[in-house]
Amino acid sequence: MIETGTHRLLGEKDGAIGWMIFNHPERRNAISLDMWAGIPRVLTAFEADPEVRVIVYKGSGDKAFISGADISQFGEHRDNRAANAVYSGQMAEATRAMASLSKPSIAMIRGFCIGGGMAVALTCDMRVCSDDSRFGIPAARLGLGYAYDGVKTLTDLVGPSFAKEILFTARHFDAAEAANIGLVNKVTTVDALEATVRGYADQIGQNAPLTVQAAKIAVREALKDADRRDIASVTAAVDACFQSADYAEGRAAFMEKRKPAFRGE
Secondary structure (H helix, E strand, C coil): CCCCCCCCEEEEEECCEEEEEECCHHHCCCECHHHHHHHHHHHHHHHHCCCCCEEEEEECCCCEEECCECHHHHHHHCCCHHHHHHHHHHHHHHHHHHHCCCCCEEEEECCEEECHHHHHHHCCCEEEEECCCEEECCHHHHCCCCCHHHHHHHHHHHCHHHHHHHHHHCCCEEHHHHHHCCCCCEEECCCCHHHHHHHHHHHHHHCCHHHHHHHHHHHHHHCCCHHHCCHHHHHHHHHHHHCCHHHHHHHHHHHCCCCCCCCCC
C-alpha cells in the first residue's frame, strides 16, 4: 500500500498493475483537495516501480468513477483568490502527473464520470466503461470557465463538434454515445468490466515496455502543435528500443516460437 496522505485515495499494486483508487464513495468519489494532493504521490511510486507495467484508475463502490470535484470544499478552499490559487495549483500538479506518465494508463469507469472525473479520465491512454456509465462536463451550469488544456485534450479525442456539444449543453452522455464519439475505447457490462480491463492490462504488460513507451511519446507529440513537437524525444525513444535487450529477446523468441520475456531494458 502506498502512503497517499489520505484514506480517500489508495495506491495498490497487483502484479504488473498499479491501481489508483478514488475512495470517496459517500460523495460518489468526488475529488477533494487531499485526493488531488495524493495523486502525484501514487503515480511517482508506480513510475519508479519496474514491476508495474500498467496503471489503472478506478472509483470505489458501484455509483461512480469520479462524480467531479468536491464542491462542498469550495467554500473553504476556493472562497478567495489566494485560496483558489492553492487549490488550483494542487489540481494542476496532479493533472501534470497524470498527463506526463511514461507508463500506459487505463480508466476503468463505472457509473458517473462527470466534470473533474472526465478531466481525470481524459489524461488516461485508454478508457473502458460499463454500460451504466454517464459522462458530462457541467461547467456551463455552474458558471465555471474551462481552461484551454482541458478543452484541447477533449477536442483532440472527440473532435470539435462533439467537444462543443459536451461543453455547450452540459448534458450527460450515456455509454453508447460515449463510444460512438470516441470518448471511450470499449463498453462492457458491469459484471465484465474489471475482467475486461485486466485483459487489456495483461496484454499491454506482456509487451515490450520500451516499445509501448516510445509509442506513447510519439502519439503525445503528434497531438501537439507542430512548432511545439519534440521529435528528438521520439527518435531517442525509438533508438532505445533498437538498442535494448528486449529487442534481442523479441527476435529470439520469434525465431524459437516461444513467448518473449520482456524486462524493459
